[in-house]
Each structure stands twice: as structure tokens, then as C-alpha cells.
Amino acid sequence: METWRRNLYILMVSQFLVMSAMTMIIPFLPLYLKEMGITDPAKTQLWAGIIFGANFLSAFVMAPIWGSMADKVGRKIMVLRSGFGMTIVILLTGLATSPLQLLFLRLLNGVVAGFIPASISLTATNTPKEKAGYALGMLQSGAVAGSILGPFIGGAMAEMFGFRMIFFLTGTIIGLATLVVLMAVKEEQKPDPTQERKGFFAEGSFILHQKPLLFLFSVGFLLQFAMLAPMPQMPLFVSELGAPGGYVAFFAGLVTAVTGMANMLASPQLGKLGDRFGSERVLFYAMLGAALFFIPHAFVQSVWQLLILRFLLGLCMGGLLPALNSLIRQNAPVGKESTAYGYSTSAVFLGNMLGPITGGFLSGFITIRGLFVLTAALLIIGAWWLRVSQSKVSDAESESSSVSQKVSV
Structure with missing residues (x-):
């Protein structure tokens, strides 16, 4: 092997x-x-x-x-x-x-x-x-x-x-x-010991000045912020819908489990699609798909409807973080891949922390149904931001290539 x-x-x-x-x-x-x-x-x-x-x-x-x-x-x-x-x-x-x-x-x-x-x-x-x-x-x-x-x-x-x-x-x-x-x-690809290393803050500044990575970090934050905002309210929502037999805890756990199961099944397949057609496309369409399935969350009338939508949502979620991590790998400077992943992880953790807190606060004003619609809107904004950022990166690379050609001539 x-x-x-x-x-x-x-x-x-x-x-x-x-x-x-x-x-x-x-x-x-x-x-x-x-x-x-x-x-x-x-x-x-x-x-x-x-x-x-x-x-x-x-x-x-x-x-x-x-x-x-x-x-x-x-x-x-x-x-x-x-x-x-x-x-x-x-x-x-x-x-x-x-x-x-x-x-x-x-x-x-x-x-x-x-x-x-x-x-x-x-x-x-x-x-x-x-x-x-x-x-x-x-x-x-x-x-x-x-x-x-x-x-x-x-x-x-x-x-x-x-x-x-x-x-x-x-x-x-x-x-x-x-x-x-x-x-x-x-570990076959080890760090090059001859490569010049700067201090932590200097390397951090270098990574954060890489526009493609900075765009991806912001997408990762927005992604986790949006996806986790409704999570603390889900048990209450299941109770509101009327869990069959009154088993609120069981069905609240099942709602989370079916989403994770679909995520687990879809991740390798969407990863293969990313290798074939480009991870940026998989991430873009996965975000749009997740937004599309979040909208009907606001209108469900039974736990069974919610379970179906959560499974479909999980299929889209399977393409989010793997595609994002693949893009970070592609855009990270050689020898600084782990540093890039470190900042990406921080952005994701920040979304993990602020999303549930903000969602819990907003649900008191717009209810969890409104929160689902807001989550869909954030994911659409994230998809648009990803497309804009990728376009800017492509334009910058084209301009740099054009300048290099002129200089060589």
C-alpha cells in the first residue's frame, strides 16, 4: 500500500x-x-x-x-x-x-x-x-x-x-x-531544515497578507458561524414540533445524528469531485445547497420533515470543510502549510464560539424559524464572497503573469 x-x-x-x-x-x-x-x-x-x-x-x-x-x-x-x-x-x-x-x-x-x-x-x-x-x-x-x-x-x-x-x-x-x-x-514530506524561518509574529503577518488565504479564512469563519448558530436551539425546536411519543431527547439526538451520517457518507465523494472539477466549485455549490435546504427548515410542521431536511443538509455539509482545507493546501506558501492551517483552525473555532452565542441571542427576537432563514442568507453571502474572492485572486494572478511577460520581453 x-x-x-x-x-x-x-x-x-x-x-x-x-x-x-x-x-x-x-x-x-x-x-x-x-x-x-x-x-x-x-x-x-x-x-x-x-x-x-x-x-x-x-x-x-x-x-x-x-x-x-x-x-x-x-x-x-x-x-x-x-x-x-x-x-x-x-x-x-x-x-x-x-x-x-x-x-x-x-x-x-x-x-x-x-x-x-x-x-x-x-x-x-x-x-x-x-x-x-x-x-x-x-x-x-x-x-x-x-x-x-x-x-x-x-x-x-x-x-x-x-x-x-x-x-x-x-x-x-x-x-x-x-x-x-x-x-x-x-511523514515523508518533512519541513526543509535549510529553509529560512522567521519569528511567529513575522510568519503570522506573512500568512495574513496572503489575500487568497485571508479570503478562505473569512469563508471558514462565516461557514461555521452560520452552520452552528441554530444548533443550541434544536432540542427546543424538536419539542415545539412535538416529538413522537414525547421522546424529545431521543429525537433531538437523532436530528443531529442523521445530519452527521449524511455528512460522513458525502465527504469522500465530494472530495473526489473536488479533485476532478476543482475544490472551489464543490465549496461554492455545497454552500448554495446548504442554504437551499436551510430555507424550508423555517416551514416544517413535523419532526419527520425536519429529519429529511437535516439529512439533505448533511449531504451538502460533507463538501464544506474538506473543500476549504483543500483550497488552503493549494494556496499556502510552500513550507508554511501548517501555519496556514493553524490560522484556518482559529477562524473555524471563532465561528464555533460566536455562532451559537449569537444564534441564541437572536432567536429571542426572530425565533428559531427566523434563524434558519438568516442562516441561509449568511451561507448565500458566503458563497458570493467565495466567488468574488476567487475572481479577484485569478485577476491578480493574470495581472502578475502579464507584468512578468512584459519584463522578460
């Missing part, structure tokens, strides 16, 4: 295990806080929100730093750093006895995190360019599958073994996945 394929399959399975482990804690985080003595429901929800978001906040800050280091010392070592670091932190989380300790450990987890973006960077730089879309789509499938099954597994295991044991199992799973990467993944 070709090295890049072996790496891909191992990293895909590792991402599945890591995402499963990381999302296992989602169903019982408020219950874990109650076990620590927080009995007031309002305080429990407040602490749960702060603790859950803390991980994204510190990861948002650290992603560019780890990306820059990956370009200097290698991508595989960054995967190992993150994997073993999270193993230790999550094992310690199982020993936490207060909300403050839990908050500190979640912040620390965000600091050492980065398994997923480091895996993406390692795959992108060690895969032939003509296969990058397919490879990144496969990685997306592994991560999404893990995020779907994780909460179900975590909820079931919490009932059987208790909350603290879940953290010990989670840390063990991530550690084993990292050991497999250590022993089996081979």
Missing part, C-alpha cells in the same frame, strides 16, 4: 477514536457538575456553558502557534504532542473535585489540543495534490463518525460505570490512538 494511503487510513481511524472520546463527555457535563455539589439549575447551566466553551477559547489562541511549530519541527510530532498531552489532561479531569479545577483542565486541554488540525496538515502535505480532496474528505468522515457516536457511547457508559470512569476511558482511548500514529504513520 502506498504510504499516503496507509497514513490516511490510520489517521482516519485515529480521528474517529479521538472525536468519539472527546464528545463522550457532552451528554453528562451538567450532571458531573451536580456531582461536584452545584445543585442550582441556573448555576449548573452557566458553569456548563463556560467550561464547555473554555476548550474552544484556548484552542483558538493556540492553533496558529502549534501550526507555526509544525512547519519547523514536523507535522507528525504535533499530532503526537497533542495526543499524549490530551491523554494526560483528560485523565486528570477524572480526578477534578470542583468546577474551577474542571474549568482549568478544559482550558489546558484547549492549549495542548490540535490532534485534528495536525492530522489534516500531515495528510495534506503528504498526499499527492491530485488526491488531496479525497483524502481530506475521508478524514472528515472519520471525525464526523466519531462525533456522532461519541455522545451516545458516553451517555451509555456513564450509566454503567459512572462519570469519572468515562474520563479515564477517554484518556486511555486517545493515548492508544496516538501510540498507533507513533508506530505506523510515516
Whole structure:
């Protein structure tokens, strides 16, 4: 088997295990806080929100730093750093006895995190360019599958073994996945040690002055902001529609699961289309498709209608992040691919943080049905912005080529 394929399959399975482990804690985080003595429901929800978001906040800050280091010392070592670091932190989380300790450990987890973006960077730089879309789509499938099954597994295991044991199992799973990467993944395209390296801020300034990348970072932010804005309101919407048999929690989970399942199925196929016809086309039409399926969300009258639309939406979502990551790979300066992915990850995390907060605030004024329409509008704006940015980049490249020809003459 070709090295890049072996790496891909191992990293895909590792991402599945890591995402499963990381999302296992989602169903019982408020219950874990109650076990620590927080009995007031309002305080429990407040602490749960702060603790859950803390991980994204510190990861948002650290992603560019780890990306820059990956370009200097290698991508595989960054995967190992993150994997073993999270193993230790999550094992310690199982020993936490207060909300403050839990908050500190979640912040620390965000600091050492980065398994997923480091895996993406390692795959992108060690895969032939003509296969990058397919490879990144496969990685997306592994991560999404893990995020779907994780909460179900975590909820079931919490009932059987208790909350603290879940953290010990989670840390063990991530550690084993990292050991497999250590022993089996081979990084063939390593950073060039002779290449001149600048400081972190100088390299960051250089990346942020690359207009094609800056456009893509803004698209990634807008994409995640729009897609996640309605997510916290979905259980309430399912309850409003009237869940069959009154099983609100079950159908709220099913709504998320069918979207992820469709995403997982579509990602590799849309990645192949990106390799064949261009990732920018896949991203553009996937955004328009997602907008098209969000609009009827505002008019559904039953959970079954919502489930169908969420599945169709998931098919479009399968082409979003893999196509975006493929475009970043194509536009990143040679030797600075991981730095570019670091800033891209920060933009995505920022969208992950601000989207649900803004959506929750706006839903009080326009309801979740209005929020669906607003999300569709944001995705259409994002698709238009992508098309405009790609056109500007093409014009700039044509102008540069014309100037070069005149100079040579």
C-alpha cells in the first residue's frame, strides 16, 4: 500500500477514536457538575456553558502557534504532542473535585489540543495534490463518525460505570490512538531544515497578507458561524414540533445524528469531485445547497420533515470543510502549510464560539424559524464572497503573469 494511503487510513481511524472520546463527555457535563455539589439549575447551566466553551477559547489562541511549530519541527510530532498531552489532561479531569479545577483542565486541554488540525496538515502535505480532496474528505468522515457516536457511547457508559470512569476511558482511548500514529504513520514530506524561518509574529503577518488565504479564512469563519448558530436551539425546536411519543431527547439526538451520517457518507465523494472539477466549485455549490435546504427548515410542521431536511443538509455539509482545507493546501506558501492551517483552525473555532452565542441571542427576537432563514442568507453571502474572492485572486494572478511577460520581453 502506498504510504499516503496507509497514513490516511490510520489517521482516519485515529480521528474517529479521538472525536468519539472527546464528545463522550457532552451528554453528562451538567450532571458531573451536580456531582461536584452545584445543585442550582441556573448555576449548573452557566458553569456548563463556560467550561464547555473554555476548550474552544484556548484552542483558538493556540492553533496558529502549534501550526507555526509544525512547519519547523514536523507535522507528525504535533499530532503526537497533542495526543499524549490530551491523554494526560483528560485523565486528570477524572480526578477534578470542583468546577474551577474542571474549568482549568478544559482550558489546558484547549492549549495542548490540535490532534485534528495536525492530522489534516500531515495528510495534506503528504498526499499527492491530485488526491488531496479525497483524502481530506475521508478524514472528515472519520471525525464526523466519531462525533456522532461519541455522545451516545458516553451517555451509555456513564450509566454503567459512572462519570469519572468515562474520563479515564477517554484518556486511555486517545493515548492508544496516538501510540498507533507513533508506530505506523510515516511523514515523508518533512519541513526543509535549510529553509529560512522567521519569528511567529513575522510568519503570522506573512500568512495574513496572503489575500487568497485571508479570503478562505473569512469563508471558514462565516461557514461555521452560520452552520452552528441554530444548533443550541434544536432540542427546543424538536419539542415545539412535538416529538413522537414525547421522546424529545431521543429525537433531538437523532436530528443531529442523521445530519452527521449524511455528512460522513458525502465527504469522500465530494472530495473526489473536488479533485476532478476543482475544490472551489464543490465549496461554492455545497454552500448554495446548504442554504437551499436551510430555507424550508423555517416551514416544517413535523419532526419527520425536519429529519429529511437535516439529512439533505448533511449531504451538502460533507463538501464544506474538506473543500476549504483543500483550497488552503493549494494556496499556502510552500513550507508554511501548517501555519496556514493553524490560522484556518482559529477562524473555524471563532465561528464555533460566536455562532451559537449569537444564534441564541437572536432567536429571542426572530425565533428559531427566523434563524434558519438568516442562516441561509449568511451561507448565500458566503458563497458570493467565495466567488468574488476567487475572481479577484485569478485577476491578480493574470495581472502578475502579464507584468512578468512584459519584463522578460
